[in-house]
Amino acid sequence: MQCLQIHKWSLLLLALLPFELAAQAPLADTPYEILEExxxxxxxxxxxxxxxxxRWWESSGRYRQSWLAEYTDPTANPLRRKWLAANRFAEGLTVLGDKLYLLTYRAGELQRYKRSDLSPLGSLRYRGQGWGLTSDGEQLIMSxxxxxxxxxxxxxxxxQRRLKVHGGDRRWSxxxxxxxxxxxxxxxxxxxxLIIAIDPESGAVRQQINLEELAPQSQNPDAVANGxxxxxxxxxxxxxGKFWPVLYLIRPEGFGESSGGEAT
Structure with missing residues (x-):
């Protein structure tokens, strides 16, 4: 009887093995076309x-050099620029409704601005580090x-909710x-x-885009893809990217073909 039970468990493990291997398979790079530079x-x-x-909004980091800017043309001078305090390091930003939200790196401060003219609207507090920020049209999403x-x-x-990101053959920190x-x-x-596309319900990584061919030839270790x-x-x-002298408009293969919704 014991041998029969062991045999059944062995068959079950063998049946599950292809699914386990598939979950750990490395992600292939999604091809993309360059529409504009x-x-x-x-x-x-x-x-x-x-x-x-x-309009465009961009935040630039580093202590004593951080700013938030608004453009109609990102290749020209900004319409408006707000310099942050010397002890604030600007991080990710997003726009939701009539407000703009800006993270700070280690200060635990979410800065809020009026979308129309970048006038300050006060701040909110959070714990931990601030890196990236976006919105699904209802909630703010932070890394x-x-x-x-x-x-x-x-x-x-x-x-309101935490989501672990997973997929492929690596941990996505x-x-x-x-x-x-x-x-x-x-x-x-x-x-x-790398840029990855994450399912906001399951945390599964659906796609991976490699921007290596777009990166400038630079000896600066900070000149990495970001934005x-x-x-x-x-x-x-x-x-x-940081210290990149070019903005690229790309369209990943299949982009939007299985759309799940749009942010405002």
Whole structure:
């Protein structure tokens, strides 16, 4: 009887093995086409990027050098620029409704601004580090450099849900700049040329984009891919990096074909 039970368990394990191997299989890079390139100053330490079809907002980090800017043309001088306090390090940003939300790295401070003119609207507190920020049109979605996303109330910034990111043959830590597009959360992986697309319900990684061919030839170790902005009208993603002198509009293969919803 004992031998029969062991045999049954062996058959079960063998039956599950293909599914386990599939879950651990490395992700293939999703091909993409380049729709447009725009040159710009190469001194931006890009942390957050957002485009609403007419205006751009960008945050640039580093202590004593952090700023938030608004553009109609990202290759020209900004319409407005807000310099942060010397002890504040700007991180990810997003726009929701009539407000702009900006994270700070280690200060635990979410800064809020009026969308129309960048006038300050006060701040909210949070624990831990701030890295990337986006919105699904209802909640704010934040990364902190780990393998976890937190979904937060835009009025209080209280955590409503936590989501572990998983998939492929690796652990997805160092989630950085975020963008919500076609029902997926797109995330830069810090210190790599990778962008991954995350299912916001399950945390599964659905796609992987490798921007290595777009990276500038630079000896600066900080010149890494960072910055994603959805261009809804042209159905693409604007991507760039820290100290990158170019913005690229790319369209990943199959982009939007299985859309799960749109952020406002």
């Amino acid at each position: 725009r040159e710009r100053p190469g001194d931006h330490f890009t942390q957050g990027l957002y485009f609403d079809g007419e 902190d450099g780990s393998d976890e996303l937190t979904f937060r109330d835009p009025e209080t910034f209280e955590i 160092q989630l950085n700049e975020l963008e919500y597009a076609h029902g997926l959360v797109w995330a830069n992986i810090w210190q790599t040329p 994603i902005a959805w261009d809804r009208e042209r159905n693409g993603l604007w991507v760039t």
